[in-house]
Amino acid sequence: MNKIKLNAAHDHDACIRSALTRAESLCQKRGVRLTRLRKKILELIWQSHSPLGAYDLMDLLQASSDRERVAPPTVYRSLDFLLENDLIHKVHSLNAFVGCNNPLHKHSDALFICSNCGFTDEVHSATIQQAINLSASQNRFSVKSQVLEVLGLCENCR
Template sequence: MKKPAKAAPAGHAHDHEHCVEDAIAAAEKLCAAKDLRFTPLRRRVLELVWSSHKPVGAYALLDSLRNEDLGSAPPTVYRALDFLIENGLIHRIERMNAFVGCSHPGEAHRGFFLICAECGNAEEIEGDGVSDTIVAAASSRGFTAREMTLEVTGVCSDCKSG
Protein backbone atom coordinates (compact mmCIF):
# COMPACT_ATOMS: atom_id res chain seq x y z
CA MET A 1 0.00 0.00 0.00
CA LYS A 2 1.35 3.41 -0.96
CA LYS A 3 1.89 5.55 2.13
CA PRO A 4 0.98 9.23 2.31
CA ALA A 5 3.97 11.52 2.56
CA LYS A 6 5.21 12.03 6.10
CA ALA A 7 4.23 15.21 7.84
CA ALA A 8 6.40 18.10 6.79
CA PRO A 9 7.74 20.39 9.46
CA ALA A 10 6.49 23.96 9.43
CA GLY A 11 8.09 26.11 6.81
CA HIS A 12 9.26 23.23 4.62
CA ALA A 13 7.84 23.67 1.15
CA HIS A 14 6.41 20.53 -0.33
CA ASP A 15 3.55 19.48 -2.55
CA HIS A 16 0.86 19.19 0.11
CA GLU A 17 -1.75 18.27 -2.48
CA HIS A 18 0.29 15.10 -2.97
CA CYS A 19 -0.28 14.22 0.72
CA VAL A 20 -4.05 14.53 0.26
CA GLU A 21 -4.02 12.49 -2.96
CA ASP A 22 -1.94 9.74 -1.33
CA ALA A 23 -4.23 9.65 1.72
CA ILE A 24 -7.32 9.29 -0.49
CA ALA A 25 -5.69 6.57 -2.60
CA ALA A 26 -4.67 4.66 0.53
CA ALA A 27 -8.20 4.98 1.95
CA GLU A 28 -9.78 3.77 -1.29
CA LYS A 29 -7.48 0.76 -1.38
CA LEU A 30 -8.05 -0.08 2.29
CA CYS A 31 -11.84 0.27 1.99
CA ALA A 32 -11.91 -1.88 -1.16
CA ALA A 33 -9.81 -4.58 0.55
CA LYS A 34 -12.09 -4.60 3.61
CA ASP A 35 -15.32 -4.18 1.60
CA LEU A 36 -16.11 -0.90 3.40
CA ARG A 37 -18.05 2.05 2.02
CA PHE A 38 -15.85 5.09 1.43
CA THR A 39 -18.73 7.55 1.17
CA PRO A 40 -18.40 11.06 -0.25
CA LEU A 41 -18.62 12.50 3.28
CA ARG A 42 -15.90 10.18 4.62
CA ARG A 43 -13.73 11.10 1.64
CA ARG A 44 -14.29 14.83 2.16
CA VAL A 45 -13.59 14.65 5.91
CA LEU A 46 -10.34 12.79 5.17
CA GLU A 47 -9.41 15.47 2.60
CA LEU A 48 -10.06 18.22 5.13
CA VAL A 49 -8.07 16.47 7.86
CA TRP A 50 -5.14 16.08 5.45
CA SER A 51 -5.47 19.65 4.14
CA SER A 52 -2.66 20.67 6.50
CA HIS A 53 -0.27 19.03 8.92
CA LYS A 54 -1.94 20.84 11.79
CA PRO A 55 -4.53 18.91 13.76
CA VAL A 56 -8.05 20.04 12.91
CA GLY A 57 -10.97 20.11 15.33
CA ALA A 58 -14.43 18.76 14.65
CA TYR A 59 -15.98 22.25 14.74
CA ALA A 60 -13.55 23.47 12.09
CA LEU A 61 -14.53 20.48 9.96
CA LEU A 62 -18.21 21.27 10.50
CA ASP A 63 -17.60 24.89 9.46
CA SER A 64 -15.84 23.73 6.29
CA LEU A 65 -18.63 21.31 5.44
CA ARG A 66 -21.48 23.70 6.20
CA ASN A 67 -21.71 24.96 2.60
CA GLU A 68 -21.32 21.55 1.00
CA ASP A 69 -24.17 19.16 0.25
CA LEU A 70 -22.64 16.20 2.06
CA GLY A 71 -24.49 16.40 5.34
CA SER A 72 -22.81 18.59 7.90
CA ALA A 73 -24.85 17.65 10.97
CA PRO A 74 -22.51 17.04 13.92
CA PRO A 75 -23.53 13.37 14.41
CA THR A 76 -22.87 12.63 10.72
CA VAL A 77 -19.42 14.22 10.81
CA TYR A 78 -18.54 12.48 14.09
CA ARG A 79 -19.57 9.13 12.56
CA ALA A 80 -17.27 9.85 9.59
CA LEU A 81 -14.42 10.69 12.01
CA ASP A 82 -15.09 7.50 13.99
CA PHE A 83 -14.98 5.45 10.78
CA LEU A 84 -11.67 7.04 9.74
CA ILE A 85 -10.15 6.43 13.20
CA GLU A 86 -11.42 2.84 13.45
CA ASN A 87 -9.89 2.04 10.08
CA GLY A 88 -6.51 3.60 10.84
CA LEU A 89 -6.81 6.51 8.41
CA ILE A 90 -6.60 9.32 10.96
CA HIS A 91 -5.57 9.76 14.60
CA ARG A 92 -7.15 11.77 17.36
CA ILE A 93 -4.83 14.13 19.22
CA GLU A 94 -6.46 14.00 22.66
CA ARG A 95 -4.66 17.02 24.13
CA MET A 96 -6.04 19.22 21.35
CA ASN A 97 -9.34 17.42 20.81
CA ALA A 98 -8.41 17.39 17.14
CA PHE A 99 -7.61 15.02 14.29
CA VAL A 100 -4.59 14.47 12.06
CA GLY A 101 -3.98 12.22 9.08
CA CYS A 102 -2.28 8.88 9.71
CA SER A 103 0.99 8.55 7.84
CA HIS A 104 0.84 4.72 8.11
CA PRO A 105 -2.74 3.84 7.06
CA GLY A 106 -3.74 0.22 7.30
CA GLU A 107 -0.67 -0.74 9.36
CA ALA A 108 -0.88 -1.78 13.00
CA HIS A 109 1.07 0.85 14.90
CA ARG A 110 0.92 3.20 17.85
CA GLY A 111 0.26 6.91 17.49
CA PHE A 112 3.28 8.90 18.62
CA PHE A 113 3.26 12.62 17.85
CA LEU A 114 5.58 15.58 18.14
CA ILE A 115 3.39 18.68 18.44
CA CYS A 116 4.92 22.12 17.99
CA ALA A 117 3.57 24.61 20.52
CA GLU A 118 4.57 27.48 18.21
CA CYS A 119 3.21 26.59 14.75
CA GLY A 120 0.78 23.82 15.71
CA ASN A 121 2.10 21.18 13.30
CA ALA A 122 1.91 17.57 14.45
CA GLU A 123 4.35 15.01 13.11
CA GLU A 124 3.72 11.29 13.52
CA ILE A 125 6.89 9.40 14.40
CA GLU A 126 7.91 5.74 14.65
CA GLY A 127 8.09 4.59 18.24
CA ASP A 128 8.44 0.81 18.45
CA GLY A 129 11.10 1.01 21.15
CA VAL A 130 8.96 3.37 23.21
CA SER A 131 5.86 1.20 22.90
CA ASP A 132 7.88 -1.94 23.75
CA THR A 133 9.14 -0.26 26.92
CA ILE A 134 5.63 0.81 27.95
CA VAL A 135 4.14 -2.62 27.19
CA ALA A 136 6.91 -4.33 29.21
CA ALA A 137 6.44 -1.95 32.16
CA ALA A 138 2.68 -2.48 32.07
CA SER A 139 3.08 -6.24 31.79
CA SER A 140 5.40 -6.35 34.82
CA ARG A 141 2.49 -4.90 36.78
CA GLY A 142 -0.03 -7.38 35.39
CA PHE A 143 -1.55 -4.77 33.09
CA THR A 144 -2.30 -5.50 29.45
CA ALA A 145 -1.81 -2.41 27.27
CA ARG A 146 -4.24 -2.27 24.36
CA GLU A 147 -4.17 1.20 22.88
CA MET A 148 -1.48 3.79 23.21
CA THR A 149 -1.02 7.34 22.00
CA LEU A 150 1.88 9.53 23.01
CA GLU A 151 1.75 13.27 22.48
CA VAL A 152 4.94 15.24 23.01
CA THR A 153 4.74 19.02 22.89
CA GLY A 154 7.71 21.23 22.24
CA VAL A 155 9.15 23.45 19.54
CA CYS A 156 9.98 22.17 16.04
CA SER A 157 13.33 22.90 14.44
CA ASP A 158 11.87 25.51 12.07
CA CYS A 159 10.25 27.50 14.86
CA LYS A 160 13.38 27.22 16.99
CA SER A 161 15.61 28.56 14.23
CA GLY A 162 13.08 31.13 12.96
Template sequence: MPSNKTTQCLAFEHHDHQRCQSRLLSAAKQLCHSQNIRLTERREQVLQILLQSHQPMGAYEILGQLNQNPDVSMVAPPIVYRALEFLLSVGLVHRIECKNAFIGCAHPGHASAAQFLICKGCEKVAELDNPTTSLQQEASQVGFMIDHSVVEITGLCAECQADG
Protein backbone atom coordinates in the same frame (compact mmCIF):
# COMPACT_ATOMS: atom_id res chain seq x y z
CA MET B 1 23.76 9.75 1.31
CA PRO B 2 21.73 12.39 3.07
CA SER B 3 20.96 12.03 6.73
CA ASN B 4 17.53 10.59 7.21
CA LYS B 5 17.24 11.47 10.84
CA THR B 6 14.00 13.37 10.31
CA THR B 7 12.46 11.29 7.57
CA GLN B 8 9.78 10.00 9.84
CA CYS B 9 8.66 13.51 10.74
CA LEU B 10 7.31 14.53 7.38
CA ALA B 11 5.05 17.12 8.97
CA PHE B 12 8.05 19.15 10.12
CA GLU B 13 9.86 18.99 6.81
CA HIS B 14 9.24 20.93 3.66
CA HIS B 15 7.61 18.63 1.19
CA ASP B 16 5.22 18.52 -1.74
CA HIS B 17 2.07 18.46 0.30
CA GLN B 18 -0.15 18.20 -2.75
CA ARG B 19 1.44 14.85 -3.43
CA CYS B 20 1.48 13.87 0.23
CA GLN B 21 -2.23 14.51 0.40
CA SER B 22 -3.18 12.60 -2.74
CA ARG B 23 -0.94 9.72 -1.77
CA LEU B 24 -2.75 9.41 1.55
CA LEU B 25 -6.14 9.69 -0.07
CA SER B 26 -5.29 6.94 -2.55
CA ALA B 27 -3.97 4.79 0.25
CA ALA B 28 -7.21 5.32 2.13
CA LYS B 29 -9.33 4.35 -0.85
CA GLN B 30 -7.25 1.30 -1.46
CA LEU B 31 -7.34 0.26 2.17
CA CYS B 32 -11.11 0.56 2.36
CA HIS B 33 -11.55 -1.26 -0.90
CA SER B 34 -9.31 -4.11 0.12
CA GLN B 35 -11.15 -4.45 3.41
CA ASN B 36 -14.52 -4.15 1.76
CA ILE B 37 -15.60 -1.20 3.86
CA ARG B 38 -17.24 1.88 2.47
CA LEU B 39 -15.40 5.17 2.19
CA THR B 40 -18.56 7.10 1.38
CA GLU B 41 -18.61 10.62 0.01
CA ARG B 42 -19.16 12.18 3.44
CA ARG B 43 -16.36 10.17 4.97
CA GLU B 44 -14.07 11.07 2.12
CA GLN B 45 -14.99 14.75 2.45
CA VAL B 46 -14.02 14.71 6.11
CA LEU B 47 -10.83 12.80 5.42
CA GLN B 48 -9.89 15.26 2.67
CA ILE B 49 -10.41 18.19 4.99
CA LEU B 50 -8.12 16.59 7.54
CA LEU B 51 -5.50 15.79 4.93
CA GLN B 52 -5.28 19.43 3.87
CA SER B 53 -2.64 20.06 6.50
CA HIS B 54 -0.56 18.41 9.16
CA GLN B 55 -2.43 20.36 11.78
CA PRO B 56 -5.13 18.75 13.89
CA MET B 57 -8.65 20.10 13.57
CA GLY B 58 -11.53 20.24 15.98
CA ALA B 59 -14.80 18.61 14.98
CA TYR B 60 -16.53 21.98 14.68
CA GLU B 61 -13.70 23.31 12.54
CA ILE B 62 -14.26 20.41 10.16
CA LEU B 63 -17.97 21.12 10.32
CA GLY B 64 -17.26 24.72 9.38
CA GLN B 65 -15.29 23.67 6.33
CA LEU B 66 -18.01 21.28 5.23
CA ASN B 67 -20.54 24.06 5.53
CA GLN B 68 -18.40 26.55 3.63
CA ASN B 69 -19.49 24.91 0.42
CA PRO B 70 -22.50 27.06 -0.56
CA ASP B 71 -23.82 24.45 -3.01
CA VAL B 72 -24.51 21.95 -0.30
CA SER B 73 -26.96 22.25 2.56
CA MET B 74 -25.68 22.78 6.06
CA VAL B 75 -24.88 19.75 8.10
CA ALA B 76 -24.98 19.28 11.87
CA PRO B 77 -22.38 17.97 14.33
CA PRO B 78 -23.43 14.31 14.33
CA ILE B 79 -22.55 14.10 10.65
CA VAL B 80 -18.97 15.01 11.41
CA TYR B 81 -18.68 12.92 14.52
CA ARG B 82 -20.00 9.89 12.72
CA ALA B 83 -17.59 10.26 9.85
CA LEU B 84 -14.79 10.68 12.37
CA GLU B 85 -15.91 7.63 14.30
CA PHE B 86 -15.65 5.60 11.14
CA LEU B 87 -12.29 7.01 10.11
CA LEU B 88 -10.90 6.46 13.60
CA SER B 89 -12.12 2.87 13.66
CA VAL B 90 -10.43 2.15 10.37
CA GLY B 91 -7.24 3.89 11.45
CA LEU B 92 -7.37 6.59 8.80
CA VAL B 93 -7.61 9.32 11.39
CA HIS B 94 -6.20 9.74 14.88
CA ARG B 95 -7.53 11.68 17.80
CA ILE B 96 -5.19 14.14 19.47
CA GLU B 97 -6.46 13.87 23.02
CA CYS B 98 -4.68 16.86 24.46
CA LYS B 99 -6.37 19.09 21.90
CA ASN B 100 -9.73 17.37 21.50
CA ALA B 101 -8.89 17.34 17.84
CA PHE B 102 -8.36 15.02 14.92
CA ILE B 103 -5.64 14.45 12.38
CA GLY B 104 -5.26 12.34 9.27
CA CYS B 105 -3.14 9.26 9.79
CA ALA B 106 0.27 9.61 8.22
CA HIS B 107 0.93 5.90 8.01
CA PRO B 108 -2.36 4.24 7.18
CA GLY B 109 -2.34 0.50 7.48
CA HIS B 110 0.54 0.35 9.91
CA ALA B 111 -1.93 -0.15 12.71
CA SER B 112 0.66 0.33 15.42
CA ALA B 113 0.33 2.49 18.48
CA ALA B 114 0.93 5.96 17.14
CA GLN B 115 3.03 8.57 18.83
CA PHE B 116 2.77 12.26 18.12
CA LEU B 117 5.10 15.23 18.29
CA ILE B 118 2.97 18.34 18.56
CA CYS B 119 4.61 21.68 17.85
CA LYS B 120 3.31 24.66 19.79
CA GLY B 121 4.84 26.99 17.23
CA CYS B 122 3.53 25.93 13.84
CA GLU B 123 0.84 23.70 15.38
CA LYS B 124 1.85 20.87 13.10
CA VAL B 125 1.80 17.31 14.34
CA ALA B 126 4.24 14.61 13.27
CA GLU B 127 3.27 11.01 13.65
CA LEU B 128 6.07 8.67 14.61
CA ASP B 129 5.85 5.20 13.27
CA ASN B 130 7.60 3.18 15.92
CA PRO B 131 6.06 -0.07 16.90
CA THR B 132 7.08 -1.08 20.39
CA THR B 133 8.35 1.26 22.99
CA SER B 134 9.84 0.68 26.37
CA LEU B 135 6.50 1.69 27.81
CA GLN B 136 4.84 -1.34 26.44
CA GLN B 137 7.54 -3.46 28.01
CA GLU B 138 7.04 -1.80 31.34
CA ALA B 139 3.31 -2.23 31.15
CA SER B 140 3.63 -5.93 30.57
CA GLN B 141 6.20 -6.16 33.36
CA VAL B 142 3.53 -5.13 35.82
CA GLY B 143 1.05 -7.47 34.19
CA PHE B 144 -0.94 -4.79 32.43
CA MET B 145 -2.60 -5.78 29.17
CA ILE B 146 -2.52 -2.88 26.75
CA ASP B 147 -5.53 -2.06 24.67
CA HIS B 148 -4.74 1.40 23.39
CA SER B 149 -2.07 3.96 24.00
CA VAL B 150 -1.97 7.72 23.79
CA VAL B 151 1.45 9.28 23.39
CA GLU B 152 1.47 13.00 22.70
CA ILE B 153 4.64 15.01 23.07
CA THR B 154 4.22 18.77 23.00
CA GLY B 155 7.05 21.17 22.33
CA LEU B 156 8.83 22.98 19.53
CA CYS B 157 9.93 21.49 16.23
CA ALA B 158 13.42 22.23 14.96
CA GLU B 159 12.29 24.95 12.61
CA CYS B 160 10.21 26.77 15.21
CA GLN B 161 13.15 26.68 17.61
CA ALA B 162 15.30 28.30 14.95
CA ASP B 163 12.68 30.96 14.27
CA GLY B 164 12.94 31.95 17.91
Protein backbone atom coordinates in the same frame (compact mmCIF):
# COMPACT_ATOMS: atom_id res chain seq x y z
CA MET C 1 -2.30 27.50 16.24
CA ASN C 2 -1.08 29.41 13.27
CA LYS C 3 -1.21 28.41 9.69
CA ILE C 4 1.25 25.74 8.92
CA LYS C 5 4.53 26.86 7.39
CA LEU C 6 5.32 24.22 4.88
CA ASN C 7 8.90 23.21 4.75
CA ALA C 8 10.77 22.44 1.60
CA ALA C 9 10.89 18.75 2.30
CA HIS C 10 7.15 18.51 2.54
CA ASP C 11 5.17 18.60 -0.70
CA HIS C 12 1.81 19.09 0.82
CA ASP C 13 -0.33 18.52 -2.28
CA ALA C 14 1.41 15.24 -2.95
CA CYS C 15 1.01 14.33 0.68
CA ILE C 16 -2.75 14.86 0.55
CA ARG C 17 -3.10 13.03 -2.75
CA SER C 18 -1.19 10.02 -1.54
CA ALA C 19 -3.14 9.88 1.69
CA LEU C 20 -6.41 9.90 -0.23
CA THR C 21 -5.18 7.29 -2.68
CA ARG C 22 -4.07 5.04 0.15
CA ALA C 23 -7.42 5.53 1.84
CA GLU C 24 -9.27 4.59 -1.33
CA SER C 25 -7.39 1.37 -1.82
CA LEU C 26 -7.52 0.47 1.84
CA CYS C 27 -11.29 0.89 1.94
CA GLN C 28 -11.64 -1.15 -1.23
CA LYS C 29 -9.52 -3.89 0.25
CA ARG C 30 -11.57 -3.87 3.41
CA GLY C 31 -14.88 -3.73 1.60
CA VAL C 32 -15.97 -0.50 3.26
CA ARG C 33 -17.18 2.61 1.56
CA LEU C 34 -15.23 5.84 1.44
CA THR C 35 -18.26 7.94 0.57
CA ARG C 36 -18.07 11.45 -0.78
CA LEU C 37 -18.61 12.95 2.66
CA ARG C 38 -16.06 10.74 4.35
CA LYS C 39 -13.53 11.44 1.66
CA LYS C 40 -14.16 15.17 1.86
CA ILE C 41 -13.64 15.15 5.60
CA LEU C 42 -10.48 13.11 5.28
CA GLU C 43 -9.27 15.55 2.64
CA LEU C 44 -9.96 18.55 4.87
CA ILE C 45 -8.08 16.89 7.69
CA TRP C 46 -5.08 16.27 5.48
CA GLN C 47 -5.22 19.75 3.98
CA SER C 48 -4.88 21.17 7.43
CA HIS C 49 -2.17 18.70 8.35
CA SER C 50 -2.75 19.85 11.89
CA PRO C 51 -5.30 18.69 14.41
CA LEU C 52 -8.83 19.80 13.56
CA GLY C 53 -11.81 19.77 15.89
CA ALA C 54 -15.13 18.38 14.80
CA TYR C 55 -16.68 21.83 14.80
CA ASP C 56 -13.79 23.23 12.78
CA LEU C 57 -14.56 20.54 10.25
CA MET C 58 -18.20 21.56 10.19
CA ASP C 59 -17.12 25.12 9.39
CA LEU C 60 -14.70 23.97 6.72
CA LEU C 61 -17.28 21.70 5.13
CA GLN C 62 -19.71 24.57 4.93
CA ALA C 63 -17.07 26.88 3.46
CA SER C 64 -15.62 24.44 0.97
CA SER C 65 -18.85 23.19 -0.46
CA ASP C 66 -21.80 25.41 -1.16
CA ARG C 67 -23.84 23.07 0.94
CA GLU C 68 -25.75 23.76 4.09
CA ARG C 69 -23.99 23.46 7.36
CA VAL C 70 -23.88 19.81 8.36
CA ALA C 71 -24.93 18.96 11.88
CA PRO C 72 -22.59 17.45 14.49
CA PRO C 73 -23.79 13.85 14.18
CA THR C 74 -23.01 13.87 10.49
CA VAL C 75 -19.42 14.87 10.96
CA TYR C 76 -18.93 12.67 14.02
CA ARG C 77 -20.18 9.64 12.15
CA SER C 78 -17.65 10.20 9.43
CA LEU C 79 -14.96 10.73 12.02
CA ASP C 80 -15.97 7.47 13.67
CA PHE C 81 -15.71 5.68 10.36
CA LEU C 82 -12.27 7.15 9.70
CA LEU C 83 -11.13 6.27 13.20
CA GLU C 84 -12.38 2.70 12.94
CA ASN C 85 -10.56 2.27 9.68
CA ASP C 86 -7.34 3.74 11.03
CA LEU C 87 -7.41 6.63 8.59
CA ILE C 88 -7.25 9.27 11.29
CA HIS C 89 -6.22 9.57 14.92
CA LYS C 90 -7.90 11.41 17.73
CA VAL C 91 -5.62 13.79 19.57
CA HIS C 92 -7.07 13.51 23.03
CA SER C 93 -5.18 16.37 24.56
CA LEU C 94 -6.66 18.72 21.96
CA ASN C 95 -10.04 17.14 21.27
CA ALA C 96 -9.06 17.09 17.64
CA PHE C 97 -8.29 14.78 14.75
CA VAL C 98 -5.33 14.29 12.43
CA GLY C 99 -4.63 12.12 9.43
CA CYS C 100 -2.95 8.80 9.98
CA ASN C 101 0.19 8.06 8.05
CA ASN C 102 0.23 4.32 8.06
CA PRO C 103 -3.28 2.93 8.33
CA LEU C 104 -2.11 -0.54 7.44
CA HIS C 105 -0.23 -1.16 10.63
CA LYS C 106 -1.99 -1.89 13.86
CA HIS C 107 -0.03 0.89 15.36
CA SER C 108 0.23 2.75 18.56
CA ASP C 109 2.44 5.53 17.44
CA ALA C 110 3.63 8.73 18.98
CA LEU C 111 2.16 11.97 17.73
CA PHE C 112 4.55 14.90 17.71
CA ILE C 113 2.43 18.03 17.57
CA CYS C 114 3.90 21.47 17.01
CA SER C 115 2.17 23.91 19.31
CA ASN C 116 3.12 26.78 17.03
CA CYS C 117 2.09 25.68 13.55
CA GLY C 118 0.11 22.57 14.36
CA PHE C 119 2.16 20.35 12.11
CA THR C 120 1.69 16.83 13.38
CA ASP C 121 4.07 13.99 12.77
CA GLU C 122 3.20 10.40 13.47
CA VAL C 123 6.22 8.41 14.45
CA HIS C 124 6.51 4.72 15.01
CA SER C 125 9.36 3.92 17.33
CA ALA C 126 10.06 0.35 18.31
CA THR C 127 12.25 1.74 21.07
CA ILE C 128 9.40 3.66 22.64
CA GLN C 129 7.10 0.69 22.32
CA GLN C 130 9.61 -1.64 23.93
CA ALA C 131 10.12 0.80 26.79
CA ILE C 132 6.36 1.01 27.38
CA ASN C 133 5.96 -2.75 27.19
CA LEU C 134 8.83 -3.25 29.59
CA SER C 135 7.36 -0.80 32.06
CA ALA C 136 3.96 -2.45 31.70
CA SER C 137 5.30 -5.92 32.39
CA GLN C 138 7.27 -4.67 35.37
CA ASN C 139 4.00 -3.38 36.76
CA ARG C 140 2.17 -6.56 35.77
CA PHE C 141 -0.06 -4.56 33.51
CA SER C 142 -1.40 -5.87 30.22
CA VAL C 143 -1.64 -3.16 27.59
CA LYS C 144 -4.73 -2.84 25.44
CA SER C 145 -4.19 0.58 23.95
CA GLN C 146 -2.16 3.67 24.55
CA VAL C 147 -2.04 7.36 23.85
CA LEU C 148 1.24 9.18 23.38
CA GLU C 149 1.00 12.81 22.41
CA VAL C 150 4.10 14.97 22.50
CA LEU C 151 3.68 18.73 22.32
CA GLY C 152 6.54 20.98 21.42
CA LEU C 153 8.11 22.77 18.47
CA CYS C 154 8.77 21.28 15.07
CA GLU C 155 11.94 21.78 13.11
CA ASN C 156 10.65 24.93 11.43
CA CYS C 157 9.26 26.60 14.49
CA ARG C 158 11.87 26.03 17.14
